[in-house]
Amino acid sequence: MTQMWDVVIIGGGLAGYIAANYLAKSDLSILILEKGNKVGGRAQxxxxxxxxxxxxxxxxYKKGKAAVILEELDIKLDGGSPKLGGILTRNTKEYTAPFNPLGLLTTSLLNWKERIEWIFILSKIQQVDTQALADQTFQEWVEKGVQSKNVQSLLFVLGRLSTYCHCPEKVSAKIVVTHIKTSLGGVLYLHDGWQTIIDQLHNKAVIKGVQIKTHFIVKQVIPTEHRSLKMILSNNEEIFCKYVISTTGPLELTNLLGEIENVKANNIFSQLTPxxxxxxxxxxxxxxxxxxxxxxxxxxxxxxxxxxxxxxxxxxxxxxxxxxxxxxxxxxxxxxxxxxxxxxxxxxxxxxxxxxxxxxxxxxxxxxxxQRLPLVGHEKYFQRSETEIPGLYIAGDWASPHYILSEGAACSGKQAAEEIIQKEVISCRSAMKSINN
Structure with a gap:
């Protein structure tokens, strides 16, 4: 543990293991520190x-970014897809959900004019450029584009189902519509649960030489004078590395950074709402x-x-x-x-x-x-994984400008790994150029 590591990843969840598996394709030494006695995070x-x-x-999501990234890493996704449909309840009454053609035709929730508007809005979602929605809340987008209160209610339900966010008056229309758009491609319930993903990522990482330590709690992350980072553990042991990828939540990361001066990101992280x-x-x-x-x-x-x-x-x-x-x-x-x-x-x-x-x-x-309720304007803080502290990167369900949940975890984990690999390539080229000169 006293050796100098290339990359230390704080957190053995989905984002951390995805980052580790991409980094393992390089020659970097990699250590994952998980505070619990079991890896997986919220994918346990x-x-x-x-x-x-x-x-x-x-x-x-069957057609989401996480599925694509996991397949790139040769992770098998075994499960089944539920049929679109089901029941909607309101004021103790039950209605057929208009989520498939038969439900649309038979539901008593919508009149014919509303059925046409519902079909139109679902088609619009499939074609919309979600980047154009970045400056408005989901509620603003719904109320501006939909006349029927029933259809508005359906969109709020679909947004909640796709993102777990029950706050349409605050959340970004871009994030919610992006997730609705992806969810319309279907979802997968995994055989034996999500731990099967983590177990595969763990096994592949170990085979590639990644070290994993459980029940190791990082207490503080400190930049050193030698362009490296020092981590102090709860037992006061010290670990040094070139890069840190923190997959903890934003508040926990704020506590890890302590009173480091001139870190504006600290203020942003501490203001995020889960x-x-x-x-x-x-x-x-x-x-x-x-x-x-x-x-x-x-x-x-x-x-x-x-x-x-x-x-x-x-x-x-x-x-x-x-x-x-x-x-x-x-x-x-x-x-x-x-x-x-x-x-x-x-x-x-x-x-x-x-x-x-x-x-x-x-x-x-x-x-x-x-870990982050995705408000309007947040995306500008997450365009890059590297923070204002050189060598410190963030990943997790909260650290992507375009996605949350497993989509955000997978994308940010891959992005952090790719940024580190790119920095190493540039550093190597610069060193070679110096030698040749």
């Missing part, structure tokens, strides 16, 4: 009895109502889905893995007892009598789904 999957639970509902939610993860020995597989509530920002309908998530094939989720507004005051009752009541409307067939139940009242 917990096995409870015979069942596999992600940290709340997880879906991978995206949060609550999840009730359930294993049922059978579905009391087997045809109800997906539902969204339009008023109370609730989600329900049976992921095991298309993905293998239990060693007992008869078990059904169900996720019920509440999207929090950033101003919400969280009452975990009230929220749990709300989630259980929503599950009861979908699967009456579920308690009688419940195998496992896990309630997560306050999940950080994404």
């Amino acid at each position: 999957t917990e096995k409870i009895k015979q069942d596999y639970f992600n940290l709340g509902p997880h879906a991978l 995206v949060k939610g609550a999840s009730l993860d359930i294993s049922l020995s059978q579905l009391p109502h087997p045809k109800k597989l997906f539902a969204l509530d339009m008023n109370d920002s609730l989600y329900y889905s049976v992921h095991s309908n298309v993905a293998s998530l239990s060693e007992n094939r008869k078990n059904s893995i169900v996720h019920v989720f509440k999207y929090y507004h950033p101003d919400d005051s969280i009452d975990s007892i009230k929220v749990r009752n709300e989630l259980e009541q929503f599950l009861e409307t979908m699967q009456p009598g579920w308690r009688d067939v419940c195998v496992t139940s896990r309630f997560l009242p306050n999940i950080t789904v994404n």
